[in-house]
Amino acid sequence: MITDQPLATPPVLLACSHGTSSPAGQRAIEALVEVVATRAPELPVSAAFVDVQDPDVPSTLDALGESQVQVVPLLLSAGYHVHVDLAEAVEGRDHARVTGALGPDSRLVRLLARRLHEAGLREEDAVVLAAAGSSNTSAVADCRHVGEELAATLGRRVTTAFLSAAQPRLPDAVTQARSRLTSPSARVVVATYLLAPGYFADLAAASGADVVTPPLLTDDEPPATELVEIVLDRYRGR
Known part of the structure; x- marks a missing residue:
């Protein structure tokens, strides 16, 4: 039966990234949010940041009023920003919830492998995965899991290292990897497991x-x- 009852408005997809002072990083994140909105024109899409840039998440949620909101962290692992900053931002707001982070996800591993092959990875090279790092042990474990999946995909050893908060630190891992090289043509290749250009990159x-x-x-x-695809899957609870 056809009725005049309007269709329910889907929840807002609030894409929440870390924020950066890097213009290149800002443009890269903006482009991702724009493409997500284009791929899913039926969804209301907004953006907010946990640090550095405005608008922040609480003020964005205030502006959205009582609209249903799915806060999708544009973060590769669920560390402090997900478990503390974003959790506090939605606390007491029954209409808003935080989804899972983007990683770990096998599609990110495929993207990392593609980046390596585009960079001309050689059989004799040593590979180090560079992650941001976190004080959250679960987030660190997620990054190590990505490193293990990348190793399986490439069929070679991959050392996971961090730029802050966790060990081993990336420069130390690079030095250790160089000490294991056995060919004059072998190189140390870093696979950058970071979302966008900025300080950590x-x-x-x-x-x-x-x-x-x-x-x-x-x-x-x-x-x-x-x-x-991952952003839209997280919004849809996948």
């Missing part, structure tokens, strides 16, 4: 590796389909 680039892959997002190419 700059640290990875300065780690002493011979090759450092770009972050998963850059401002000079469209967002990878895998990332867009």
